[in-house]
Amino acid sequence: MDILIYGYGTMAGAMVDGWLRAGMDPARITAYNPRPKNVPQDITFTTEIPDRSFDAVVLGFKPHMLGDIAPGMAGVVRGGIVLSILAGVELETLAEELPDARGWVRFMPNLAVALGKSPNALVERGLGESDRAAVTALAEDLGSAEWLPDESQFELVTALAGSGPGFVYRFIDALASAASELGLEEAQAQRLAVQMVDGAGALASASEHSPRELASRVASPGGMTQKGLDVLDDGGALEKLMTNCLAAARDRGIEMGREARKTAGKDS
Ligand SMILES: NC(=O)C1=CN([C@@H]2O[C@H](COP(=O)(O)OP(=O)(O)OC[C@H]3O[C@@H](n4cnc5c(N)ncnc54)[C@H](O)[C@@H]3O)[C@@H](O)[C@H]2O)C=CC1
Numbered sequence: 154m155d156i157l158i159y160g161y162g163t164m165a166g167a168m169v170d171g172w173l174r175a176g177m178d179p180a181r182i183t184a185y186n187p188r189p190k191n192v193p194q195d196i197t198f199t200t201e202i203p204d205r206s207f208d209a210v211v212l213g214f215k216p217h218m219l220g221d222i223a224p225g226m227a228g229v230v231r232g233g234i235v236l237s238i239l240a241g242v243e244l245e246t247l248a249e250e251l252p253d254a255r256g257w258v259r260f261m262p263n264l265a266v267a268l269g270k271s272p273n274a275l276v277e278r279g280l281g282e283s284d285r286a287a288v289t290a291l292a293e294d295l296g297s298a299e300w301l302p303d304e305s306q307f308e309l310v311t312a313l314a315g316s317g318p319g320f321v322y323r324f325i326d327a328l329a330s331a332a333s334e335l336g337l338e339e340a341q342a343q344r345l346a347v348q349m350v351d352g353a354g355a356l357a358s359a360s361e362h363s364p365r366e367l368a369s370r371v372a373s374p375g376g377m378t379q380k381g382l383d384v385l386d387d388g389g390a391l392e393k394l395m396t397n398c399l400a401a402a403r404d405r406g407i408e409m410g411r412e413a414r415k416t417a418g419k420d421s
């Protein structure tokens with residue numbers, strides 16, 4: 154499967170890094186971006202829209218640009234599979250805007266693709282069994298493949314797994330700032346917070362126990378951790394905060410889907 158990256162920004166670039174890291178032949182990858190970009194050695198880069206079609210085309214630009222960009226993409230997607238990382242943009246819009254493709258996939262990664270550690274949410278229209286297997290393999294090279302039965306929860310999944318690193322980074326930053334506020338040297342607080350989250354995440358991945366159970370294993374009865382957990386749990390404070398956080402991100406995704414339909418002229 155040869156791949157065209159159409160819009161080589163932060164996310165699409167991280168996907169290329171992940172595929173190369175997983176051993177993909179760089180000759181399979183072409184990247185198009187209207188402005189010059191630094192790209193890994195051995196992939197093909199162009200600032201001109203290629204004049205041939207590709208097996209798979211990754212949409213790597215901003216969601217609201219789809220309506221303006223799609224008409225110029227007919228040639229590159231003809232007969233191929235569209236892999237859209239555009240937040241909020243639905244399969245229906247993709248199929249209407251890029252009707253010359255043979256299949257459409259919403260492929261929602263996060264920046265950890267670069268390390269092969271992204272949970273990748275997927276939903277498709279028009280894919281046969283072998284295409285689905287090929288897309289699954291592409292996702293697994295970047296972490297995991299999480300196929301959803303339909304699109305109804307895709308914005309929520311995007312909030313959790315796509316935006317999620319942003320929330321975790323904010324949490325790490327808040328931990329480090331709090332420790333520094335309480336007296337620790339700033340750089341040391343940040344080092345400790347980052348390494349702690351790295352280890353805690355790896356343990357949660359490797360463990361047979363749920364995060365809830367792991368938290369109670371850290372909290373020795375009558376000890377320090379429980380006192381801290383009591384603050385987070387008071388009135389369901391942290392859970393309420395996270396519910397509001399995910400709902401706000403999800404709702405913005407739904408709105409972005411609407412905006413993309415509007416600029417594509419498919420909605421009033
Ligand atoms: N940043 C992230 O963590 C994630 C981003 N996404 C999605 O990835 C997409 C890109 O986001 P970022 O990489 O963060 O943004 P970015 O701004 O880094 O990348 C956008 C790229 O599109 C290029 N571009 C501009 N006009 C273009 C045109 N006419 N044709 C082709 N390319 C054009 C820009 O030069 C730029 O390289 C968005 O649709 C976003 O929803 C999805 C999951 C996570």
Ligand SMILES: O=C(O)[C@@H]1CCC=N1
Nearest residue numbers: 240311312315316317
């Ligand atoms: O913030 C955004 O809209 C995109 C979607 C998931 C992560 N970044």
